[in-house]
Every structure is written in C-alpha cells, then in structure tokens.
Amino acid sequence: MSRSSSGSRAGVLVIGGGVIGLAVAWRAAQRGLRNVTVVDPCHGGGAAGVAAGMLAPVTELQYGEEPLLRLGTASNQRYGSFAAELTEASGGLDTGYRRCGTIAVALDSDDREELRELHAFHQRLGLESSWLTGREARRLEPMLAPGVRGGLHVADDHQVDPRRLLAALVAACERAGVLLHRAEAAELLVDGGRATGARLSTGDSLGADQVVLAAGPHSHRLPGLPEGVLPPVRPVKGQVLRLQVPDAYRPFLSRNVRAVVRGQHLYLVPRENGELVVGATTEEQGYDTTVTAGGVYELLRDAHELVPGITELPLRETSAGLRPGSPDNAPLLGPTSLPGLVAATGHYRNGVLLTPVTADLLADYLATGEVPDLAKPFTPTRFSPDVPTTKASA
C-alpha cells in the first residue's frame, strides 16, 4: 500500500480511529471491501483508552432502553468469538476478554430498593440475574464492606481490556491491509448532494466511495457536515481511576463489582493482570478532560465505602475521557440523510460493549447496501422533526 496523497481514492474512508472506527475498518476489509482507510491523528486513542471495559448490558439496564438492551446483548454474545478472531488476526495480541460475571450491590436500604426494582425489571424481561443477600454477596466477594445489604449476580456480564482491544484492532487493521492515515479530517467533502471524501489537516484531499463517520463526540462538529445530517453527539466527561492490586492481595476482587452508593453509580473492574479500574463520573462539561479533585474524591470515597481495602492499593493513574452521547443514549448506526455518509457513533457509555455488533452491522451495510434488521432501530435519521418519537427508546 502506498501512502495516500492528494487525489488518491479510498473505497471506504473511516473518519475516527477509535475502537468503533478501527473495528468497522477491520471488519470491512475482512468482507473484501477495497482500499479501506482510517484517518485519525492518533489511531487507537479516543474514549476507549479511558473506559473500564465492563460488558454489562444487563446490570446497566434502564427503563425505556429495551432496544439498546437487545443490541447490547447481541454484542455481548458475539464478544467471545470476536475477541478470539481478533487475537488471531492481530498476530496473537490478547484483548483481556474475561468471562467473569458481575455483581451489583447496595449499601443501604434505599439503594437496595433500587436494585430490587432492577431485579424485578430483569425478571419481567426474562433476563438471567439472581438476588443475593448481603452475606451471599460477601461470600462471593469477601472484600466487600460488611455493610452491604444485598445485591444481584449477573453471570453473563463480563469484561474486556479496552487498551489491549485497541492495540489488537490497530494490529489487525494493519495486517488486513487497512491504511491507517495519521491526520485529522479537516472537512467533509460534499459534491452534488453526496459525501465524496474528506480534506485532511495535511492539506491532502481523499476521495471515497463511502465515508464512515466514527469520530465520537467530535463527529457532530466536523466542518463541511451539512446541517441536520447528524443529530447532536455531545461529549459527556467521565473520570476514571486505575489502581494496582499487589500480588500478595490477589485476587482481591474476582468479578466486576457495581454499586449504587447513595444514588450514585460506581463500578470496580478487576483485571487478571492486577489492574483495578474504578469509575466513573458523568459530567456535562463540554470538551474538557481535566481530572478534578472533586471527581477523584467522590470516586475514592464511594469505592472506599464499598471496598474498604482499596486504600492500601497504589493509585496508578487518573484520567478523563469523553463519551459520545446521542440524544437518546443509543448509537447512530447506518446511512445518514446525506448519500455516501454512514454513521457509526453516539455509543455513549456502551462503545466498548457495542464494538463487535457495530463492526458487523456496519461492514454488512458497507458491503451490501442493506441495513441489517438489528441496526434499524438505530438509524441516524430517527430524530428528524417529522418523526416525533424515536425507535431506539421504547
């Protein structure tokens, strides 16, 4: 493959080399699409580099989001084979996929009632989750605080290591012949009512048969994007901590632990290599990614209440990322109202979980021109003014 230059042409041009853009490009190349190019100043960056990688469509279920549950469950089910295939395609890179299950616990009776409601909702939808007394929860995870009042065990909510996943995707893309072009997309090129490529920050222009917009919270503000083609995708900041469990303390925690602490959601994701991720704040602060004293304090305070022993662990890293939030929290998948422009963005807090299914659905569409049934509720055109209610929220 030669480096692209002014006037060169891509079959599929993916704008954004985060977890979604890379996975779409890899799958598209696997489907036989030619000249797949991903433009990004830093491939393998983006929100996934901060994310904890909890794959928890069941424990994160919310009222009114049943269509998103179906998509999340579909993605969760294909994660094992996706990860295995990716390891092979990347030349042996492990993604940290771990079938560990999740427990969600409550520390007081108000929070327990909230979990009880979630459990009842699971039962109405026929989802696998079992109720635990406080003592049962602590037998599963002895490091939990004695004050734990009850919880839910969800055996099928797992985890992946998003940083390893990104590294594997970069390698798999390269090995599949995807061109990773280090540049920023400075402008979407539109000609005759059709997306025709992008002008890059280097000054080059890159023509393309199909353009996939996968720039997360930056998607919506790509210059040249005609008004109304993409619903707003806003940045929703999340601060995350990374601690390290010393060998002598292991396993410390054996599965994902979620909790509602005085109404605030918290999670701890323990990796096999000893990393323990604690997250996350949810802040509407624009494109700001500073780590604040208040954010770190609140996470540590709640995590300490839940697992008192964490105060002994080294605090290795604090970071903040930007989730791409669509108006209904569900992703924007498939063709937009601008011919030639396809969306794969707006995954909000579920980007890592939804990576396999998004990549499969988008590659399917790019190869066949048909929107797969599973993607239909997530069409980017669902917010247009003549459609008063959306399909992605029930």
Add this chain to the structure above:
Amino acid sequence: MADDLLTIAGTAFSSRLIMGTGGAPSLEVLERALLASGTELTTVAMRRVDATTQGSVLDVLTRNGIRILPNTAGCFTAGEAVLTARLAREALGTDWVKLEVIADERTLLPDPIELLDAAETLVDDGFTVLPYTNDDPVLARKLEDVGCAAIMPLGSPIGSGLGIRNPHNFQLIVEDAGVPVILDAGAGTASDVALAMELGCSAVMLASAVTRAQDPVLMAEAMRHAAEAGRLAHRAGRIPRRFHAEASSAMAGRADLDSRERPAFRSV
C-alpha cells in the same frame, strides 16, 4: 389558565410546574417529559453543564422556549454559591438564580445560615433569588425580608419522594408570604403536587419524581394535571371538614326524576 398566571419578580408564567433536569435517563426522554409537563421554567445545575456545548440540555430548553433557571446545586458554603451564581450569570446572561446551599450530602438539607448569607449577597448584587429552604416559617420570612423573589421550601428531602411532611408549616409560610411560595423537593407522585397547590403554594418544583419514574413522560403529564387540579381546588375553596356525615341534599322534597323505572319510590 390565561386568567390565573404565576408571577415571579414581574415575569408571568401560565404553567405552575418548575422542572429540574437531573436524573433523566436520556436527553431525548427529558425533552419529551418537559414538553408533557407544560413547564415554562426549568432548572439546570450550573456546576454540571457547559453552556457552550452543542446538543446539551441547554439546547433542549432553548429550542423549546423554556426559560432556564440556573441553580447552585452542589454548593456547601455561601461563598461557593455566590461564585457559582455569578459564573452562571456570565454564561447564560440571566440574573435569576435558584439558590441552593446544602448542609451535608446525606440529607441534602439546606444550611439555613449560609443560605441567608448568600441570599443577601446575591440580592444586593442585583440577582433575582429563588432560595431552596427548609419548611421553616421564620426562615422563610427572613429570606423574603432580604429581598428574595420567591420562597422554595422543601416538602421532604431531595429525591426522597416522601411528599409534604409538615403541611401545617406550609400553611404558615403561605399565610405570611408576600412572594410566591413554591414547593421544592419531596414530591413523589401527583397527589403530592395537588396537595401543595391546595395548601396555597403558587407553584411546584420537581425533578426526580418525573425523571426517575418508570415512564417519565407519562408522569410529567400526571404532574401537569395535578398542578392544575390542585390550583383550581385551592381557588374554588374546599368544604369544611366534619366529623359526621352530612347528606348533600336533604331527603325531604327530593325531585322525582324517573318514576317509570323506580315505581316503588314514587312519591304520593
């Protein structure tokens, strides 16, 4: 109700529901719930939003013509609250502020001393101040004395959904107040809203009761009806409570409305 407007600091509103935005599952659901509630005034936590972001909650409010009422949620001292209010004025170009100064995170109850301090400072600085306060009639009077444009007593702690725990205090506050009294915090369902209006509140402020309901849009509609029903009942004037029954019409001389169907009761 065009002839029965809520007036705060000279600004008239036909809706008597003030909505909050916290806790909504998504912006899209929030937008539909706000529209269903009919609200014309909605609070936004200034510490938790960036006014310049496209597609934010502020866009949702602006696009629907809903007036934005910045609040000082998350502040524990008068100093923080005053600073937050000033930043909000700069960012949004409004000198209205819903003033919250919280005493502790467990109860989220207002700190009355810090609150009064902050209210005084902000009124002097030209703000239109709507303070979130305890249901204390004396404190309510003092807040009005320093120049607050409304009094917003809590029915019960924020997010508790426990309704109005001391209706008598609300009656005392309403009786004494020369500015609108607005129930803030505690509403769990529609009857709580109706009760507040029947007690003489000028409006009701709520967020969680709608945003955390299983169907927020439906609950928002219920709240709109409840506010209207409670307000009408208050204006209509309720009957006195009696210990024993009193028939609504006397038995003697009652009209014989349908003698064919009920011949046994025909009067002679």
